[in-house]
Each structure stands twice: as C-alpha cells, then as structure tokens.
Amino acid sequence: MIKVLGLALYGSLAASTRYRLGQYVQGLASMGIDLQIRHLLENDYLHAHFSGGALPITSMLKAGLARLADLWHQDDFDIAMLHCELIPLLPGWLERALIHKPFIYDFDDAFYLKYRSGRMHLASPFLGGKFDTVISGAAAVTAGNRVLANYARQHNSHIHFLPTVVDTTHYLPEADSRGSKVFTVGWIGSPSTSPYLNELIGPLTTIGQESLVRFVVIGGKAPRIPNVSVVQLDWNQNTEINLINSFDIGVMPLPDNDWARGKCAFKLIQYMACAVPVIASPVGANIDLVNSECGLLASTPEEWVAALRLLRDRPERRVLAGEAGRARVVQHYSLHQNLPKLASVIHTVAREN
Numbered sequence: 001m002i003k004v005l006g007l008a009l010y011g012s013l014a015a016s017t018r019y020r021l022g023q024y025v026q027g028l029a030s031m032g033i034d035l036q037i038r039h040l041l042e043n044d045y046l047h048a049h050f051s052g053g054a055l056p057i058t059s060m061l062k063a064g065l066a067r068l069a070d071l072w073h074q075d076d077f078d079i080a081m082l083h084c085e086l087i088p089l090l091p092g093w094l095e096r097a098l099i100h101k102p103f104i105y106d107f108d109d110a111f112y113l114k115y116r117s118g119r120m121h122l123a124s125p126f127l128g129g130k131f132d133t134v135i136s137g138a139a140a141v142t143a144g145n146r147v148l149a150n151y152a153r154q155h156n157s158h159i160h161f162l163p164t165v166v167d168t169t170h171y172l173p174e175a176d177s178r179g180s181k182v183f184t185v186g187w188i189g190s191p192s193t194s195p196y197l198n199e200l201i202g203p204l205t206t207i208g209q210e211s212l213v214r215f216v217v218i219g220g221k222a223p224r225i226p227n228v229s230v231v232q233l234d235w236n237q238n239t240e241i242n243l244i245n246s247f248d249i250g251v252m253p254l255p256d257n258d259w260a261r262g263k264c265a266f267k268l269i270q271y272m273a274c275a276v277p278v279i280a281s282p283v284g285a286n287i288d289l290v291n292s293e294c295g296l297l298a299s300t301p302e303e304w305v306a307a308l309r310l311l312r313d314r315p316e317r318r319v320l321a322g323e324a325g326r327a328r329v330v331q332h333y334s335l336h337q338n339l340p341k342l343a344s345v346i347h348t349v350a351r352e353n
C-alpha cells in the first residue's frame with residue numbers, strides 16, 4: 001500500500017478539496033493507495049470568509065501548528081500531494097524545503113497569480129514567483145485544465161492534465177424535475193465568483209421582457225434583474241443535485257482575463273452530468289468542454305440573448321443537448337475515467353523517487 005499525505009489548503013466545504021482530493025480516497029484505496037488528507041484552513045475559516053465575518057484567528061494559529069505537525073510526521077508516508085498551497089505567505093523555497101518527500105503538486109485555479117495581482121499584489125516582489133518555485137520542485141504536476149497545464153510546463157516536464165470531475169453515479173439526471181411553465185436559468189458557485197453574474201443582467205432583462213423567466217442562484221449573491229424572478233439559495237451538498245436538475249439551462253459567464261482562463265469549467269460539468277444544456281463564455285476550459293451538441297458559447301450581450309432565446313423556444317433542442325452533455329461528461333469528465341489517471345501518477349512518483 002502506497003501511503004500519500006494529502007496536504008489541502010482548505011477544508012471539505014471547499015469544492016476544490018472535495019473534488020480534487022476527497023472523492024478519490026475510496027477509489028484509490030482499491031488500487032493500493034492510501035490517501036490521507038490534512039486540511040490547513042478548516043471549515044470555520046470558510047464560513048467566516050464567505051459570510052464576511054471576522055476570521056477565526058485562534059483557529060488559524062492552531063491550524064498552522066497542526067500543519068507543522070503533519071510535516072513532522074511525513075516520514076510515515078511514501079509521497080505527498082500538495083493541493084494549492086502549503087501555507088499562505090510562505091516563500092516557495094521554504095515550502096519546498098518543508099516537504100522533503102517526493103510530492104505531486106495539484107492545482108485547479110490560476111494560483112500563480114495570487115501574489116501578482118488583486119489584493120495580495122503588494123507581496124509580488126517577495127512571493128510573485130512562489131508557485132513557479134513549488135511547481136519546479138514537484139515530482140509531478142496534476143493540472144485541472146490545459147491553460148494551467150501549459151503554464152506549469154514552463155517549469156516542470158512531468159505535467160498531467162487531470163480535470164476536475166464528478167461521480168456520474170451520483171450526479172444523475174432527473175428529467176421530471178424540469179418542465180415548469182417558467183423558463184428556469186440556473187447558476188451554482190460561490191460568493192467569490194458571483195460578481196461574474198453581472199454580465200447576465202442585460203441579456204436576462206431582455207428575455208424577461210418577452211416571457212416569464214426565473215433565475216436561480218446557488219451559493220453566491222444574486223444581482224437584481226428587471227423583469228426576472230431571481231431566487232437566491234444557500235449551497236447545500238444534500239440539495240445541490242436536485243436543484244441543478246430543476247434548471248432548464250445552466251450558465252457560466254466569465255470575463256476574459258488571466259484568472260478566469262484558469263477556471264476549470266466545473267459548474268458546467270455539474271450541469272452537464274445532470275443532462276442540463278449549458279451556455280457559457282468562450283473562456284479557458286469552457287472552450288474545451290462545450291461543443292455545439294451540448295450547449296452554446298456566448299461572448300456578447302447579443303449572443304447571450306440569442307442563445308437564451310434559442311434554448312427557451314426549442315425544448316427539444318434542450319433535451320438533445322442535455323443528453324449529449326451527459327454523455328460527454330461520462331466519457332471525459334467522470335470520476336470513473338479519471339481515477340486510473342491519478343492512480344497512475346501516484347504509482348509512477350512512488351516508484352521513481
């Protein structure tokens with residue numbers, strides 16, 4: 001049995017932790033791999049962060065000590081798997097030094113921009129190249145989309161494309177959940193990505209002038225949209241699949257910038273796994289995922305209006321697109337298809353290092 005120390009930045013409430021690491025544990029065990037996940041910033045931090053409350057300083061200090069304890073015991077493992085970041089604000093050379101086991105670096109977002117732009121940009125002179133250093137020191141890198149893989153390839157030759165996937169035995173279509181008299185457009189995400197929804201205010205307003213429209217927003221702050229019934233719901237793991245199945249269309253608007261190009265189109269994968277047709281911005285992984293059979297790409301407000309109108313007025317097209325999307329996810333973006341890929345990377349790193 002190969003023992004792998006999984007070093008996750010966030011707790012299990014973070015989708016990236018659940019889907020990049022957590023959902024693989026059981027399957028890897030059947031392949032001779034014992035993946036044990038240790039979280040740095042636990043769920044109380046995530047609750048505070050997303051609610052805008054005070055960060056749990058005491059818990060964060062305890063988390064730092066716990067991470068050091070995990071590293072102290074890393075000799076109990078054969079290799080490590082670092083997801084996102086070992087410790088925020090820590091230089092890359094020090095992260096590499098603290099992990100003295102061969103490690104796989106896994107990322108599903110443009111983390112290399114974290115200290116180069118946005119609110120952390122003042123740290124750029126000291127930490128701007130942090131992730132380049134970490135990537136170059138990894139025995140292998142698993143990247144969530146081709147944009148990230150191409151970036152990592154500048155610093156490491158052992159790059160593996162491993163998309164963020166879903167368990168398609170769990171994400172199942174429920175066609176009976178649809179067919180409401182009100183055309184329902186849906187989005188699932190987080191407070192950090194909900195500002196992207198502002199791109200849809202104009203197009204949905206136009207569609208709402210023509211017919212009844214409901215816009216369901218799960219997990220983020222919904223914008224006010226004239227002529228549209230907007231429903232804002234908290235994310236809940238127990239209800240998300242049922243709610244996705246209530247969508248007539250799932251949407252994923254994105255700006256065309258470096259950070260958005262690093263997104264892994266995961267919400268589209270969730271929609272498509274439930275046989276929900278999609279409309280998305282042609283940015284990053286969205287381009288790789290969405291083809292003309294399973295959905296539409298829209299760049300401008302006019303294109304969004306045309307795409308929404310087309311799928312609203314042609315329910316038979318929605319059904320066919322949903323079926324094609326489901327088939328595409330099962331074939332390329334399912335846990336069943338990608339579990340052997342991750343297992344192969346782990347076996348290779350354990351064998352060669």
